[in-house]
Amino acid sequence: MAVFLIFLAIILFLVEKYSLQYALHRVYYGCEPSQHLIDPDESFTITSVVENQKKMMVPFVRMVENFPADIQLDLDKSAVYRGNNEVQVTSRFYLMPNQVFTRQVDAKIPQRGCHYFRQAVLYGGDFLGMKENVQYYNNHQEVVVMPKSVDCPALNKTLGDYLGDLSVNRFILEDPVLTIGFREYTGREPMRAISWTQTSRFGKMMVKNYDHTLDLSITILLNVKTPYRTDESEALVEDCFRLVRAACETLEDKQVKYNFSTNASIAGFAGSWSEIGEGLGGNHFLTVMEGLGRATSIATETFATTLDRAYHKAESGRSFIIVTPQIDDDWQPELQKLQEISAAPLCILTPDMLTHDEEVASV
Numbered sequence: 001m002a003v004f005l006i007f008l009a010i011i012l013f014l015v016e017k018y019s020l021q022y023a024l025h026r027v028y029y030g031c032e033p034s035q036h037l038i039d040p041d042e043s044f045t046i047t048s049v050v051e052n053q054k055k056m057m058v059p060f061v062r063m064v065e066n067f068p069a070d071i072q073l074d075l076d077k078s079a080v081y082r083g084n085n086e087v088q089v090t091s092r093f094y095l096m097p098n099q100v101f102t103r104q105v106d107a108k109i110p111q112r113g114c115h116y117f118r119q120a121v122l123y124g125g126d127f128l129g130m131k132e133n134v135q136y137y138n139n140h141q142e143v144v145v146m147p148k149s150v151d152c153p154a155l156n157k158t159l160g161d162y163l164g165d166l167s168v169n170r171f172i173l174e175d176p177v178l179t180i181g182f183r184e185y186t187g188r189e190p191m192r193a194i195s196w197t198q199t200s201r202f203g204k205m206m207v208k209n210y211d212h213t214l215d216l217s218i219t220i221l222l223n224v225k226t227p228y229r230t231d232e233s234e235a236l237v238e239d240c241f242r243l244v245r246a247a248c249e250t251l252e253d254k255q256v257k258y259n260f261s262t263n264a265s266i267a268g269f270a271g272s273w274s275e276i277g278e279g280l281g282g283n284h285f286l287t288v289m290e291g292l293g294r295a296t297s298i299a300t301e302t303f304a305t306t307l308d309r310a311y312h313k314a315e316s317g318r319s320f321i322i323v324t325p326q327i328d329d330d331w332q333p334e335l336q337k338l339q340e341i342s343a344a345p346l347c348i349l350t351p352d353m354l355t356h357d358e359e360v361a362s363v
Helices: 002-022 153-173 196-202 231-253 282-294 303-313 329-341 352-362
Strands: 027-033 044-052 058-068 080-082 086-095 100-108 113-125 132-145 179-184 206-210 217-222 257-262 264-266 275-279 295-299 319-323 347-349
Touching (some): 044 113, 058 132, 113 282, 153 231, 153 352, 196 206, 217 231, 217 303, 231 282, 257 282, 275 282, 282 295
Antiparallel strands (some): 113 132
16 A cells, blocks of 8 residues: 555656646647727727647646737626736636637727737646746737727818819819820719710720829828927827828718828837828728827927928829928928929818817817
8 A cells, every 4th residue: 555655646746747847838829809900999809829739738727918008808807907008817727638728808999009919928737736837928919099080070171172172173274185095984084074086986985084193182291290299299199190080081982092191100010101102992091090000199200301202202283181280380381382383272180170179069
C-alpha cells in the first residue's frame, strides 16, 4: 500500500509539474470584430477564440481581454471592469484536448474615433488548481467609428442652394465647341446634352462629353488647426467632422464627384492620410468616412498651406467647400486665389450653423 501511495504521489508530482510548466503550451488566442468601420452606436459582434492544440486538457483558464475604454458590451457587469483607458473582460473556462473555445459578444461604441483591441492575458491553472501560468497575446485589431450623421435644416439648405447655383452656372457655361467625345446616356444628363446624330448611329441614347473644366467638380477642404487646443476647440473640430460627412452625403445624393483634402493627422494603422482623389459612390464615400473616423485634431500643417496645395492642384472651374472651426484672416490671400479659379463663390461651413440650429430646435 505504501508503495502504491508513493507511486501515486510521484505521478501527481510529475503531472502537476508538467501542467504548471506547459499549461498554456500550444494554446492560441485571437479576437476579431465583425465590422471594422461602423456608425456611432451601431451594433457589431466581437468573436474571441482560444484554441488548445495539444493532447492534454487545460483544467482551468482565466482570460482577461483589454477592449476600448468607451465600448458598451452586452455582458454581465460582474465580468467587466472599466478603467480610465480600457475595459477589461474576464472569462473562465476549461479546455479539453484539441478543443476550440469561442465566445461572441455584442458591442457598441458611441464615440467617433479609432478604437483598439490591443492585448489579452491568459492564466492557465495547474492540475491541482494551486498556481497559474501566464501568457500574453498581442492583438492588432481596430474598429473605426465614423462621425455622426447631421440632421440640420440650415446646413441642408446651404448645401442645396450652393449646388443649385453651380448647376445653373454649368448649364449657362457649357459650349458645344468644347465637346471632346460622346458617352452613353445615364438618365441624369439634361435633354440638351443628347446627341441625336450619335444616338442614331449607335442605336442607343448618347450624350455629349464636354471638356472636364465644365463638369461639376468639387473639392472639400477640412481644417482642424485652431489657435489653442482646448475642450471647446476639440468640440468644434468634432463638429467639423460631422459637417464634412453631411457635405459628402449631399454630394453623393446629387451625384456630384468630389475629392477631399485636409491638414488633419490620423490614428491607427492606415499610414498617411491627407488627400483622397476625385470619386463618387459607396467605396469612395466610405474611404473618406474612414479617414474622418481616424482623424485627430492635431494638424500636420497650417491651413494656409493646405489651401495653397489645393490651388496648385485644381483646374479652372472647380468649386470648393471649406470646413473649418473658425475663419482666420491669415488665409485671405489663399482664399482669394481659390476664388479666382472657382466656378462660384467659396462655400465655407463652420460649426456655428449646427449650434444655431440646435438652439432653434430647443426653443
